[in-house]
Amino acid sequence: MLVYGLINSAVLALMALGFNLTFGISGVANFAYGAIYVVSGFLTWALINNLGLPYALSAVLTIVIIGVFGGLIYKFIIRRIRGLVISEVIATFGISIVILEFLRYIGFIGFKYSLPVFINGSVEILGTFVDIQRLFIIGFVIFLIAALYLFTHYTKVGLAFRGIAQEEHTSLSLGINPDRIAGWSMGMGSALGAFAALVILPLGTITVDSGYDVLISALSVCIVGGLGSTFGVIIASFIIGYAQTITATYVSAHWTMIVSLVAILIILAIRPSGLLGHQKELEERV
Amino acid sequence: MKENYRKERIARSIKARSDDIYALTSYREMWYLLFPRFIPIVGIAIVSYFLPLYWKKVAITTCIFAMLAVSWDFLSNCGLLSLGQALFFGIGSYTAGGLNHYLHLPIYVTIPVATVMGGFISTMILLPVVRLRGIYFAMVTLILPLMLMRLVEATKILGGTEGITGLSPFPNVWFEITLILAAMWASLFGLRRFIASDYGLIFVSMRDNDRATMASGINIYAFKAQALFIGSSICAFCGAFMTHSYQFTGMPVFAMEFSILPIAAAAIGGIGTLAGPLVGAMILVPLSEVLREFGTLRIVFYGLILVICVVALPEGIFHYASRKYNEMERWVKIE
């Protein structure tokens, strides 16, 4: 159970990281995130089964394509309405609906849609058998977090990311183009979504509805952790992940979503801006 | 040399001269003001009463969505961006259903009680979040109804996955239509009047700049809670009404559709006018009935319409139409 809780937390963290990255940097809440996650799954599946590409190549291609796709969404749609919160939400949500419902319409439903695992088999840890794929998830989360940290602290683009996140106007005057960076953040957020899909989806089948579920999970984790805070996301993933696993073992699997709900309500009642939220109520420049 | 033209807009008569007080001096002017209000009310009433039964039900659904959209727009006018009208709707629906099923209360008790109680419960749930602004509020409202759905599923309370069936119906369809039409117009004109009043101004001011509202000595949290109560009560009424109309309440009342369609209607109709979203709903809902044969593709259309409207026609149909109605345009040469 200890191990499964860890895995569950890692899955949640993976789902939430991409969403959180985009929001933390550009302030755009990408409600199309769940759709992007699902599309990545189907895209890889199609690349493998319809074009007969090898798995590794398809995976890399998917991440790249989805990343570019996210950037293009920003360039052609979001950029025109940036700053109008209502319009941003409506537009990304609209995109999400279009993608997911279209997939549903053309009939991507059924058990045959599943991705291969990286390595088959399982190992025994602390008395429980765990698929190797699940271990991969943990590995990837650690890897991703480390990579993100290095990226935002040591590369030029990454530093620009942080600049925009902190003070858009000042960064502007330092010659950073916030639009370009926001586009990048959207692309990278999407690519992270694709990455999450590739790692997580082999555990089950790809379904359209999981798009909405992923969005909900990502949102809950981000709300509990505090929007835009990577560290908050990680902590929140652990809290919710373990809470879910514990309820699933001792109560019933049906109750897992309720745990998130309760977590959200409690957090909101105590700290409305999330555990490590930057979203302060008043301390904005006036 | 190339000649440049620009569009000159000239406001038509009366209203242009004053934002506040004006006198009507002729029947023509009276008609000018009445026409856009009078025609839709009478027109929609006549049409709804004489439709065949199936389309009567569609008309009722249209009105329900129109009210949800008006309520959404009211909330957004107060700076509260809701993505979860389904939350309010569902709570109203379950309240009415529960009262009717377990306590056997008659319909004329359940609907008013569900309206007020639904509004109250929703406000209580969201109270912690009114302190936060914009997108954060939106996200919380988006996921809460979906999670409540799971809650009902898991705990099997209130009928669980099956829902509660066999609730009291309305006495007849005439009564039903009259009630929903009256409620719809009352909420539209009531809210329009409300936000133009001195008290309502405070609500609208919060959208523009809630800091300045605070620096004006206004407790914005109390006012946001009031706005939430008003907006969610309207939705709760819709939920209660729908429950008795279909004699059923269940998990679908928390469905995403009840959150999305009102926003779509508002985006198409024009945000910020209250009347715009109503117009949008009048277009969208019947249209989606016509598109029913396309099955789920219909929702794809919604999505597309949403994206296109937001990007290409950000002002919405209502603003556009009212500009055309209230202003004359002509091209003038630029020297």
Add this chain to the structure above:
Amino acid sequence: MSILEVNGITKAFGGVKALDDVSVTVEENTLLGIIGPNGSGKTTLVNTITGFVRPDTGSVLFKGRDVIGLPPYRITNMGIGRAFQMVKPFFHLPAFKNIIVPLASPRVRASSGGKYGDKDAVALDVLEEVGFERDSSVPYKTASVLPHGYLKRLELARLLALKSEIFILDELFSGLSIAEVTSIIPIIEKILLDGKTVVMVEHRLKELFRIADKVIVLNYGKKIKEGPPKEILEDEEVKKAYLGVEV
């Protein structure tokens, strides 16, 4: 008698100490000027007094009552009015409707006659005081189309409508022409004549020094000097802080 007492306020944003142990006393019915280079913490000081920022340490006593921790609207209702450096009125509302909002505050409603009467007329009166010509169309125009000068006046009008006891004006003069400033100064003098207290944060030193009774200078969050305008003018340290700024 001192009406406002700021004692040892410290506030850090991350690593930046925006305010470092700042203490100020404001005497009743005087005009206090706060000056300092950009980013020296002037706005942060105003924010702490008005409840928009919670300081790390220190207290703010208004008529002997500590206001730290109270929400901004409570502080406003106690009589501390505050004009924003970045003018953001209620853009969708006509200018005079902007004034209806403060008129609906508990403070005004509790004052004599505040609950009754025609709010529109009161709003127009207040706007006239700050220079919105009553018989013109200006007060009826939507705030989004008003020129900058009028928006600044609108900020002032809000405080007048609130019947504030202290007027805290954050860079009221910035972005205004000399003519506009000269037309606003009499309004401020009238506020003082009415027995009110004024705190002005300013970069326009020349105009400020003409009307100020006392000036404090902030630099890097520290109060480096306090005294009547004349002394400040001649102080070496202040000159250094303002290097390049002509006084």
